[in-house]
Amino acid sequence: MNDILINCPLFKDIEAEEIQRIFDKIFYQMKEYEINEIIAYQDEKVEHLIILLEGIARGEMVDISGKTIVIEEIESPKPLAPAFIFGINNNYPVNIVSQTNTKILKIPKFEFVKMMQRSDKLLINFMNNVSGRAQFLSQKLKFLSFHSIKGKFAYYILNLAKNNNTNYITLQLSQNKLAELFGVTRPSLARAIRELHNDKIIRADAKNIQILNTYELYELMK
Amino acid sequence: MNDILINCPLFKDIEAEEIQRIFDKIFYQMKEYEINEIIAYQDEKVEHLIILLEGIARGEMVDISGKTIVIEEIESPKPLAPAFIFGINNNYPVNIVSQTNTKILKIPKFEFVKMMQRSDKLLINFMNNVSGRAQFLSQKLKFLSFHSIKGKFAYYILNLAKNNNTNYITLQLSQNKLAELFGVTRPSLARAIRELHNDKIIRADAKNIQILNTYELYELMK
DNA sequence: TCACACGTGTAACATATGTTACAAAATTGA
DNA sequence: TCAATTTTGTAACATATGTTACACGTGTGA
Numbered sequence: 373m374n375d376i377l378i379n380c381p382l383f384k385d386i387e388a389e390e391i392q393r394i395f396d397k398i399f400y401q402m403k404e405y406e407i408n409e410i411i412a413y414q415d416e417k418v419e420h421l422i423i424l425l426e427g428i429a430r431g432e433m434v435d436i437s438g439k440t441i442v443i444e445e446i447e448s449p450k451p452l453a454p455a456f457i458f459g460i461n462n463n464y465p466v467n468i469v470s471q472t473n474t475k476i477l478k479i480p481k482f483e484f485v486k487m488m489q490r491s492d493k494l495l496i497n498f499m500n501n502v503s504g505r506a507q508f509l510s511q512k513l514k515f516l517s518f519h520s521i522k523g524k525f526a527y528y529i530l531n532l533a534k535n536n537n538t539n540y541i542t543l544q545l546s547q548n549k550l551a552e553l554f555g556v557t558r559p560s561l562a563r564a565i566r567e568l569h570n571d572k573i574i575r576a577d578a579k580n581i582q583i584l585n586t587y588e589l590y591e592l593m594k
Numbered sequence: 595m596n597d598i599l600i601n602c603p604l605f606k607d608i609e610a611e612e613i614q615r616i617f618d619k620i621f622y623q624m625k626e627y628e629i630n631e632i633i634a635y636q637d638e639k640v641e642h643l644i645i646l647l648e649g650i651a652r653g654e655m656v657d658i659s660g661k662t663i664v665i666e667e668i669e670s671p672k673p674l675a676p677a678f679i680f681g682i683n684n685n686y687p688v689n690i691v692s693q694t695n696t697k698i699l700k701i702p703k704f705e706f707v708k709m710m711q712r713s714d715k716l717l718i719n720f721m722n723n724v725s726g727r728a729q730f731l732s733q734k735l736k737f738l739s740f741h742s743i744k745g746k747f748a749y750y751i752l753n754l755a756k757n758n759n760t761n762y763i764t765l766q767l768s769q770n771k772l773a774e775l776f777g778v779t780r781p782s783l784a785r786a787i788r789e790l791h792n793d794k795i796i797r798a799d800a801k802n803i804q805i806l807n808t809y810e811l812y813e814l815m816k
Numbered sequence: 817t818c819a820c821a822c823g824t825g826t827a828a829c830a831t832a833t834g835t836t837a838c839a840a841a842a843t844t845g846a
Numbered sequence: 847t848c849a850a851t852t853t854t855g856t857a858a859c860a861t862a863t864g865t866t867a868c869a870c871g872t873g874t875g876a
Contacts, residue, residue, distance in 0.1 A: 455732070458718065459725030465732065485718060489711045496680065496707060502724050503681030509731035510677070510687065516735070520862075535637070546823060560863055562825065578824070742832070768853065782833050784855065800842085800854070 380449040405470040427474030431466035521564040526589040539583040602671040627692040649696030653688035743786040748811040
């Protein structure tokens, strides 16, 4: 088990013996699931930290008619819904279903608290995980609040320019990733960039962008 | 100071003597600010937990042109940007500026980790805070990320129906308010409702809505 | 070396939403 | 009760974005 946990983000930079110590006298369970079994139910209270040790699971929403919508895939080794263990509304946001044969580790919440108090690395790893999630969502929300693709792109490159203190930017993400971050399609993003280029607001050549008209970019963000 | 902290969400349900114990041999600073002083700088790395003890602060974004946009107000006693202490991108997301005379408590990150390891209540309170933030954002994002007006409206009335356990709903908000909530224009919302009515997915008469086809409403939410 | 995946550029067309405008119905206040 | 105001219904048109498809270059692994 420890060999697997070492690769889990919650136990990052924690050695095997240290993991051993953290788990000492902690009550936990191991469970195995066949394919397509439900590991956790949507809206059920989260009472445990569940770590997916082996296999792949998926989160899916269920509607009244019984139809399901797959939300995301979760690969091992990873904790399931870590941002929903604590907080006001600590219920599973989705059904979690095994997509292959899977093996999980189930630790009661209060035991997990104990574990975090034993290991500052575990504590910090968990914090990083949940905080990272909040930060990711926060950023994504900001992007969604700009109405137009050009507005989102303007915001994005203006931030890069500001951070690097230059008008010459090299995009680090692919158009695909960027489009995903913005919540738009890739061709639409490409078109927006092209139009900004044609309007001489930026000069765009593949991933290299030069900002020509900062004022117009700000206007687009409104 | 303890009298103030008792009302801070991070120290909820922790008694004064317990707070005393948690702070024992912890290094921290108190600082005071006049009105309109910057307490923390946007994009600066978060190295401390800062708790606003007295006064009111505001978060504001600054763009290159020097224009500022107020994002939120923060009242005492509350931690500043708790979701940005840990995580990948732990920089202040905004400038934090005193809006009145303020007094703050500044605890280095590593000391705060120590404190959480001393007190499971503090640990859980902090977790609840950050997780609650993630959950709130997640909820908000779900709402904003419905691509279509029909999707947002479907989500809205399905929630109402679920809460009241009926298929007959009376909208409490005017179309104007609702359109504003969705971030769309009023005629567009009216059109969406009309089309749902024409497609016999709902029966809409002014503010009175009857859900006819739950399945289709769920489809619209994709 | 070659097939293949991947990222990018672009085009034609479909669709959703915004914009503007006006009329009818409902509500409000005197 | 009646005028004024708000709310709702609707239409024509403009625009932004999505959808689908294909071409081109680049790197990569067999």
